[in-house]
Amino acid sequence: MTKIAYLGPAGTYSEMAALRYLQLSHPDLEHDPSIMCPYPTIPQAINAAENGNVEIAIVPVENSIQGGVTMTLDSLWQSEALQIQQAIVLPIAHALITRAAILTDIKTVYSHPQGLAQCQLWLDCHLPTVQQIATDSTTDGLQRVAEDGTSAAIASQRAAELYNLPILQFPINDQPDNFTRFLVLGRNTSHRQGTHSSLAFSLKRNMPGALVKPLLVFADRHINLSRIESRPTKRSLGEYIFFIDIEAALPDANCCEALEELKTVTENLKILGSYAIT
Known part of the structure; x- marks a missing residue:
């Protein structure tokens, strides 16, 4: 049976991407909860697929506002077995989830660093004095919200429904056209x-x-290069790994020639995968 690792717990945007993947690729398994395997961090989800504990890992790699997800990029570089099978683009709309009746009652806001960053202007305008606490996922702070009426979390509408918590404001992301690209990673x-x-x-x-x-x-x-991003090699200051996306399939003769020449002008080259974007 196919098992899918994703950044959990339930209610995260990664879970929504995993459900979308099932809807597109395995509709017969769409409502089978036994195949969904939440992990507390992105590297742990990727390692689960790397080690063969699950067949697929679905993780965020890029947001249209905040750019690349560094934990995903670093884990991809370190991976020895995984390839990108597919990319899924989802619209992201953040909700302010809280038991507080009014904004001025809120003292603390929890969310993933990406969630906080994508709502930073809204937070500066409406909650300028609240403490912002980063969590491993957008849903990690919901337990605190359930227990503390002065706490809030930035997460999805689906998360509020799953945990039976009220939404005070929606949407609160700074840009209405907010999208995240997720990667479907497997050992194939x-x-x-x-x-x-x-x-x-x-x-x-x-x-x-x-x-x-x-x-x-x-x-x-x-x-055509549709994206380029750098990450430090962690060996020496000023040394970088470059991640690029190209609009070409790897089997194409033109692309094969490019890769052969690329080997001669780089130190280490990793082929991360050829895939469709849905």
């Missing part, structure tokens, strides 16, 4: 078809023009 390394592909590489030397050569590999072949 033969999956190389799709409209987009993701790669990661480190450079041989930190010197002027070092990044230009890898980018020219794609520019010379008219392969």
Whole structure:
């Protein structure tokens, strides 16, 4: 039976992405709770798939407002077995969940760092003096909300319904067009078809023009890069790993040529997967 790891507990946006994946790929399993496996952190969800404890891990990788999810990127670089099977884009609408009757009664707000950041302007305007506490997921603070009438959490409407908690304000995200891209990760390394592909590489030397050569590999072949992001290698200050998304399938002859040349101008190259975006 397929088991899916996601950032839990129930009610997170990652769970919503997992349910969307089931709806699209395994509608017969959509209402089977036994296949849903919540994990307290993103790295733990990814490691569960890496170690074969689950077949699939579904994790956030990029938000349209706050950019890349660093824990996901770092875990992808360290992974030896996982490939991106699919990408799922979900609209994100945050709710202020609290038992407080009015905003001025709220003293503390809990949410994932991404949730807090995506509502920062709203918080500065409406709750400028409250204490903001980061949690491992958007739903982690709901137990405190249930017990304390001066606490609030930023989470989904679904989370409020699951935990039977009232919503005081909705939506509160700063930008109405707020989307998060989730990755479906699995150990099936033969999956190389799709409209987009993701790669990661480190450079041989930190010197002027070092990044230009890898980018020219794609520019010379008219392969469009839809995203590029860097993360520190954690070896030395100023050394980076670069994550890129290209609008090409890995089996394409043009793409295969690009990858062969890319190997000659990078230190380490990882093929993260070729996939469709839904």
